[in-house]
Amino acid sequence: MENEAGALSRVAGLFSSRGYNIESLTVAATEDPTLSRMTLVTAGSDDVVEQITKQLNKLIEVVKVVDLSDGDHIERELMLIKMRAVGKDREEIKRMADIFRGRIIDVTDKSYTIELTGTGSKLDAFLEAMERSAILETVRTGASGIGRGERILKI
Amino acid sequence: MSTELTGAEITVRCLQKEGVDHIFGYPGGAVLYIYDELFKQDKVKHVLVRHEQAAVHAADGYARSSNRVGVALVTSGPGVTNAVTGIATAYMDSIPLVIISGQVPTHAIGLDAFQEVDTVGITRPCVKHNFLVKDITELATTIKKAFYIASTGRPGPVLVDIPKDVSQQKTAFVYPERVSMRSYNPVTKGHSGQIKKAVQLILGAKRPMIYTGGGVILSDAAARLTDVVRMLGFPCTNTLMGLGGYPATDKQFVGMLGMHGTYEANMAMQHCDVLVAIGARFDDRVIGNPKHFYNEDRKIIHIDIDPSSISKRVKVDVPIVGSIPDVLDELIKLLKAGKEQPDQAALDAWWTQIDLWRARDCLKYDRASPIIKPQMVIEKLYEVTGGNAFITSDVGQHQMWAAQFYKFDLPRRWINSGGLGTMGFGLPAAMGVQFANPEGTVACVTGEASIQMCIQELSTCKQYNLPLKIVNLNNRYMGMVRQWQEFFHGNRYAESYMDALPNFVKLAESYGHVGMKIEQPGDIEDALKEAFKLKDRLVFMDFITDQTENVFPMVPGGKGLSEMILV
Numbered sequence: 001m002e003n004e005a006g007a008l009s010r011v012a013g014l015f016s017s018r019g020y021n022i023e024s025l026t027v028a029a030t031e032d033p034t035l036s037r038m039t040l041v042t043a044g045s046d047d048v049v050e051q052i053t054k055q056l057n058k059l060i061e062v063v064k065v066v067d068l069s070d071g072d073h074i075e076r077e078l079m080l081i082k083m084r085a086v087g088k089d090r091e092e093i094k095r096m097a098d099i100f101r102g103r104i105i106d107v108t109d110k111s112y113t114i115e116l117t118g119t120g121s122k123l124d125a126f127l128e129a130m131e132r133s134a135i136l137e138t139v140r141t142g143a144s145g146i147g148r149g150e151r152i153l154k155i
Numbered sequence: 156m157s158t159e160l161t162g163a164e165i166t167v168r169c170l171q172k173e174g175v176d177h178i179f180g181y182p183g184g185a186v187l188y189i190y191d192e193l194f195k196q197d198k199v200k201h202v203l204v205r206h207e208q209a210a211v212h213a214a215d216g217y218a219r220s221s222n223r224v225g226v227a228l229v230t231s232g233p234g235v236t237n238a239v240t241g242i243a244t245a246y247m248d249s250i251p252l253v254i255i256s257g258q259v260p261t262h263a264i265g266l267d268a269f270q271e272v273d274t275v276g277i278t279r280p281c282v283k284h285n286f287l288v289k290d291i292t293e294l295a296t297t298i299k300k301a302f303y304i305a306s307t308g309r310p311g312p313v314l315v316d317i318p319k320d321v322s323q324q325k326t327a328f329v330y331p332e333r334v335s336m337r338s339y340n341p342v343t344k345g346h347s348g349q350i351k352k353a354v355q356l357i358l359g360a361k362r363p364m365i366y367t368g369g370g371v372i373l374s375d376a377a378a379r380l381t382d383v384v385r386m387l388g389f390p391c392t393n394t395l396m397g398l399g400g401y402p403a404t405d406k407q408f409v410g411m412l413g414m415h416g417t418y419e420a421n422m423a424m425q426h427c428d429v430l431v432a433i434g435a436r437f438d439d440r441v442i443g444n445p446k447h448f449y450n451e452d453r454k455i456i457h458i459d460i461d462p463s464s465i466s467k468r469v470k471v472d473v474p475i476v477g478s479i480p481d482v483l484d485e486l487i488k489l490l491k492a493g494k495e496q497p498d499q500a501a502l503d504a505w506w507t508q509i510d511l512w513r514a515r516d517c518l519k520y521d522r523a524s525p526i527i528k529p530q531m532v533i534e535k536l537y538e539v540t541g542g543n544a545f546i547t548s549d550v551g552q553h554q555m556w557a558a559q560f561y562k563f564d565l566p567r568r569w570i571n572s573g574g575l576g577t578m579g580f581g582l583p584a585a586m587g588v589q590f591a592n593p594e595g596t597v598a599c600v601t602g603e604a605s606i607q608m609c610i611q612e613l614s615t616c617k618q619y620n621l622p623l624k625i626v627n628l629n630n631r632y633m634g635m636v637r638q639w640q641e642f643f644h645g646n647r648y649a650e651s652y653m654d655a656l657p658n659f660v661k662l663a664e665s666y667g668h669v670g671m672k673i674e675q676p677g678d679i680e681d682a683l684k685e686a687f688k689l690k691d692r693l694v695f696m697d698f699i700t701d702q703t704e705n706v707f708p709m710v711p712g713g714k715g716l717s718e719m720i721l722v
Contacts, residue, residue: 002338006275006287017280047466054463060284060304063338155337 003029003036007061011038014059020044020052024077024120024142035063035155039075039144041120063155072148078115079123080105081130082137085112089134100126111136119143162291162322163188166255169298170199172330175226177202177217177590179210183230184270185257188322202590202619205611207234209583211241211254211312212609216587218250219570220545220595222375224306225252225587231259231319232270235277240577242312243281247574248396249373251310253301254282260320261289274316283311291324299334308341309461310373341460345477345485353456353473354489356429361501362451362508363389364427366412368441369396369573370434370459376479377401377566380433383483386490387497389431390509392420394441395558396573397434403562404542409509410518413441414710415555418517419509421708421716425450426508432457434479437468438574439712445469447715458482517708517721518559526701527676529553529628533560536598536626539683544596544624545570545588549581549605552634555706557600579608582625586612589621596624596687603629603653603697613666616693624686625695627659630702638705642720663695672697 001007008027015022020042027038042052049067056065068075085093090112097104097114100122106113116126120143127135147153160168166189170178179202182190193201204210207229214225225245229238235256245252259268275287284304286297294317301313357363365387371380377400384391384407391401392412401408410417412424424430424442430453435441442448445468457464457471458479465474475482520530533556536544546561547570548554554571563569570588572580585599599606606627616623628634636651660670669692673682679698686694708719 006279009276010279013279047470051463051467058461058463060336060339 001036001038001059001063002061003034004061007036008038010059010061011040011056014055015042018055020048026142026144032155039068039142041143064153066153068145068147071151073145073151074148075119075143075145076117077120077123077143078117078141079126080113080115080139081127081135082111082113083130084110084134084136086110093130093134096126096129100129102126158327159325160328161188161192161325162294162317163192165291165294165326165328166298166317166322167192167196167199168328169295169330170226171196173224173302175199175224178226178228179204179213179217179587180228181207181210181230181234183234183257185231185234185259185319186228186322188319189228189255189257189317201228202586202615204583204615206609207237208240208579209586209609209612209615211238211252212244212577212580212583213587213590214252214254215241215245215250216547216570216584217591218245218252218587219584220567220588221591222567223591224302225250227252227254229254230257230270231274232272234270235272235274239278239281240579242278242314244572244575244577244580245312246281246283248369248572249310250312251305252312253298253305254312254314256314256316257322258287258316258318261318262320264318274314278314281312282314285314285316287316287318288321289318291321291326294321294326295328295330296334299331300336303334304339308339342476343478343481345458345475345482347485349473349475350482350485350489353431353475354486354493356454356456356473357387357431358493358495358497360429361498362426362428362505363387363431363497363502364423364429365389365391365431365433366394366424366435367391367397367400367433368394368435370479371397371400372566374434374460374479375566376434376483379480379483379487383487383490386487388502389497390423390506392416392424394435394438394573395571398558398569399563399566402564404564409513411558412716414443415559415706415708416710416716417559418515418708418719418721419512421710421719422512423509425715425717428453430455432459432471434459436464439468442469443710443716443718444713447718450717515721519722520704524676524701527674527679527698529556529630529698529700529704530560531676532626532628532679532698532700533557533600535679535683536600537561539680539687540596540598544568544598545585545592547571547581547585547588547597547599549599549601549608550576550578551602551605551636552630552638552704552706553600553602553605553628555635556628578605581605582609582612582623585623586615586619586621589623598624598626600626600628602634603627603631603656603659604633610662613663613668613693613695617667620691621693622689622691623693625693627695627697628700629656629659629697630700630704631656632702634704635706641705642709642711659695659697663693668693668695670695670697672699674699
């Protein structure tokens with residue numbers, strides 16, 4: 001969509017006014033600074049998704065809409081997670097982070113902050129694997145998506 | 156090097172370049188520079204209303220009756236919030252408007268300044284698009300875009316918010332001849348493969364039905380539609396917004412459909428085998444509950460400029476996205492080129508059935524009543540004006556009776572708030588209609604409840620000598636509310652009675668107009684004749700009507716179209 005003030009609120013407003021769900025939404029400028037790209041995750045029947053697509057296309061600042069789940073695509077989400085890490089837990093948390101290909105990016109004598117990237121379900125699985133009481137804080141970006149192979153969304 | 160102009164001058168010059176002859180507005184602090192520039196020229200005539208809601212309704216009536224973009228000018232804060240009802244009304248009915256609003260200076264935005272509101276935020280859900288112009292060098296292009304967006308594709312209101320300092324700053328003025336936007340390219344041509352499929356279905360139909368809406372009016376496609384319908388010999392119904400799209404006095408017209416549609420139109424909708432929907436959106440008041448929207452299997456063809464209108468409430472078989480005139484032209488071409496004709500024997504049988512439904516005479520009412528029946532007033536209004544008037548209406552029972560009993564043979568003659576259902580629309584809309592059609596006969600059919608929602612505009616009418624004819628169907632009730640309370644709320648008329656009404660005759664007179672009170676059925680015709688003879692005066696006709704009259708037929712909410720309550 002056009003990288004203009006207010007474009008994001010038009011999209012968000014459309015979803016709330018028509019009663020559609022937003023599960024996650026990420027947006028940032030692209031390599032072309034006049035454009036920004038949004039990845040929005042929503043859920044609904046085929047009819048609802050069709051209406052969402054049509055309604056988004058009607059927004060003047062939306063340049064192009066594709067349903068990534070129509071074809072092969074890759075999606076990734078970033079999570080930062082701060083864990084209480086003392087005593088023997090430090091070793092265990094480090095080991096789990098390695099298994100999930102996470103990286104420890106900040107350390108104190110009581111905590112680790114881990115950076116983890118993957119699909120939403122991978123991040124969920126990591127959280128499942130951690131002891132609940134040891135999780136001090138998490139922050140997730142929501143998914144960003146891109147088509148597989150030669151599939152390109154470009155203006 | 157061209158001379159530099161202020162933002163206010165640029166705004167007015169843009170309006171001139173767009174050929175705008177009238178704008179409707181109300182001044183205030185944030186638009187003073189723009190008003191100052193309006194004062195210095197006479198190409199764009201400003202009409203001073205008495206409330207910003209009326210400014211937008213007037214611009215709306217102007218647009219609906221002329222197929223030109225209506226323009227309104229309001230100040231920041233309360234000017235904008237008052238305008239919102241008008242903007243939402245236009246949005247729901249896809250009316251091309253440009254609304255220019257003043258805003259507090261850019262340096263004050265966000266600081267809760269005097270008369271500041273987040274105009275772009277407040278109007279976002281009820282405009283086709285809106286702009287806040289923070290940089291004067293973008294002002295002219297933005298106004299050009301506003302007119303372009305408002306009038307192309309599925310039309311709609313576009314708002315341009317101009318901060319006071321932007322209207323004061325200077326820059327070189329260049330008005331672009333055209334604008335193109337990579338993110339906005341409305342389609343015109345329909346998909347030819349889809350149109351071929353539609354032709355096949357149409358020619359194979361045994362019980363066809365053509366159902367058309369406001370899109371036919373908005374796209375000026377009424378003449379083409381009439382050609383197609385006559386060529387095929389099919390029955391045709393119009394929605395409330397589509398009246399005048401097909402001549403109402405033609406025998407192939409089966410009346411309006413919907414909640415208060417005719418028995419024959421609604422039954423034909425439910426029993427057809429091929430339904431051709433043109434510029435209509437299967438609205439809840441038009442087709443009732445989509446789950447009960449058919450009595451027999453059928454195929455639906457849907458022609459509309461807006462893809463999001465297609466398969467929104469009802470799944471269709473042959474969607475055709477395109478501008479209606481283009482698609483109908485293609486359709487006519489294919490029909491003429493092919494050898495096949497509609498199945499005449501099947502069509503004859505279908506018309507026999509429809510005529511049986513017609514014989515039910517669903518709009519009958521007690522013509523011998525000693526109390527004025529509102530239906531009779533509309534019938535007489537139709538006769539006295541020869542069916543040639545522009546009729547605006549407010550919202551409620553009177554609106555439905557006007558739609559049922561005034562036979563619109565031409566498009567853009569029936570001006571009402573169909574989507575939003577805005578009481579208070581009728582009078583200011585009629586002002587706009589009169590400005591767009593100075594020689595036209597303009598009547599506003601209203602009720603004693605609706606008219607009071609914008610009654611202050613009687614003052615505007617006096618200032619500009621607008622010879623409107625107001626037909627007030629006065630039953631001392633919010634009639635449609637009363638009707639629902641009678642049918643669905645056990646006759647408990649909660650707050651729907653209109654007590655302490657003004658003396659409308661004196662009220663009209665105090666504004667400098669002519670007032671008439673009509674209480675006998677036998678006086679209706681003479682009163683109307685007398686009123687319409689007064690060509691240069693506004694006449695307020697207060698008809699005291701039967702309090703208990705209801706609008707029939709009626710499809711209760713949640714029911715299918717064939718489940719009508721009949722007289």
